[in-house]
Amino acid sequence: MVAHMVMYDEESRRIEEICHKLNRDANARVVFVIDKNGQLIASAGQTEALDSTSMASLVAGEIAATGGLAKLMGEKEFSTLFHEGTKDNLHISLVADRVILVVIFDSRSSLGLVRLRVKKCAEQLNQVIEDLGKRSQSQGHQTPFSEITDEDIDNLFSV
Amino acid sequence: MSFINYSSREINCKIVYYGPGLCGKTTNLQFIYNKTSPTAKGKMISLATETERTLFFDFLPLSLGEIRGFKTRFHLYTVPGQVFYDASRKLILKGVDGVVFVADSQAMRMEANEESLDNLRDNLKEQAYDIEKVPLVMQYNKRDLPDVASPEDLSRRLNYLRRPEFNAVATTGEGVFDTLKEIAKGVLQELKRGTR
Numbered sequence: 001m002v003a004h005m006v007m008y009d010e011e012s013r014r015i016e017e018i019c020h021k022l023n024r025d026a027n028a029r030v031v032f033v034i035d036k037n038g039q040l041i042a043s044a045g046q047t048e049a050l051d052s053t054s055m056a057s058l059v060a061g062e063i064a065a066t067g068g069l070a071k072l073m074g075e076k077e078f079s080t081l082f083h084e085g086t087k088d089n090l091h092i093s094l095v096a097d098r099v100i101l102v103v104i105f106d107s108r109s110s111l112g113l114v115r116l117r118v119k120k121c122a123e124q125l126n127q128v129i130e131d132l133g134k135r136s137q138s139q140g141h142q143t144p145f146s147e148i149t150d151e152d153i154d155n156l157f158s159v
Numbered sequence: 160m161s162f163i164n165y166s167s168r169e170i171n172c173k174i175v176y177y178g179p180g181l182c183g184k185t186t187n188l189q190f191i192y193n194k195t196s197p198t199a200k201g202k203m204i205s206l207a208t209e210t211e212r213t214l215f216f217d218f219l220p221l222s223l224g225e226i227r228g229f230k231t232r233f234h235l236y237t238v239p240g241q242v243f244y245d246a247s248r249k250l251i252l253k254g255v256d257g258v259v260f261v262a263d264s265q266a267m268r269m270e271a272n273e274e275s276l277d278n279l280r281d282n283l284k285e286q287a288y289d290i291e292k293v294p295l296v297m298q299y300n301k302r303d304l305p306d307v308a309s310p311e312d313l314s315r316r317l318n319y320l321r322r323p324e325f326n327a328v329a330t331t332g333e334g335v336f337d338t339l340k341e342i343a344k345g346v347l348q349e350l351k352r353g354t355r
Binding site for chain 2: 004005006007008009012013035036037038039041051053054057058061064065067068145146147148150152153154155156157
């Protein structure tokens, strides 16, 4: 069985900082960090107008489908995807085989700049993910849910 | 694989609706979407063909409220039921926390149900999951149609793991929320046990 993914305050703050820095340095509109299973981890920039939950699920689906294609072709993975729109562009990259970095940018930036900044940022993100893995291991598999009662669960459905 | 975020105090779980083609997986999600208050749900996404058959997946995010100070969110997915979309089904099972198996009650679909259940077991195994350990709820859908197999027959042929089972008519909503509640409970109880 696969373990839970757990996010702690410190790593969450570090990932938020990386997102904000990338958003600034790449002149991007929005930056997202998404778990490979489609859960949103962090975001920066003009996120208000975007349905981030839907976005996270679709991007994860796309990365999964691309991974399937890579496997068929005998590639380990296709780690970067790029979608060019008329106004906005989407740069998607897989980091540490665990999280997905999404950058939305318009004509104020360029693919070259985004690629450059993403590469640098991916190294930092990689480090945080490694630290997160170590912390999860050292803190064991205790979850805040280990002490919930059947009544707590029933209460969720009583409304 | 659930995602526990101590920073935002959220827990996210993934539930997949599985079953043969045209058994009513998407209809289950549509009913849940239509009957849930706007504050508790996100947008429903359907990646479907022009003839409204699921091509990749449907997706519906739901918030169920708080438990021990943590917001509980469930991401509901369906798989494409048609046999030849097996590669897509495997991808959607990645990171799953609980499965609803939607069976088509029509007697002539019994073999399709069995084939889909076998396929679920194989695809879970490929993701290193054991079907005997994954929270699973059986739903016998389309009870309103003529020529349906009896619930006992469906249970005997499909529910060999003796999991919770419900009769349903997803078009009218009968059994839909009972199924959802049961699988959500199963997933949370699994989290409580922390055995995964």
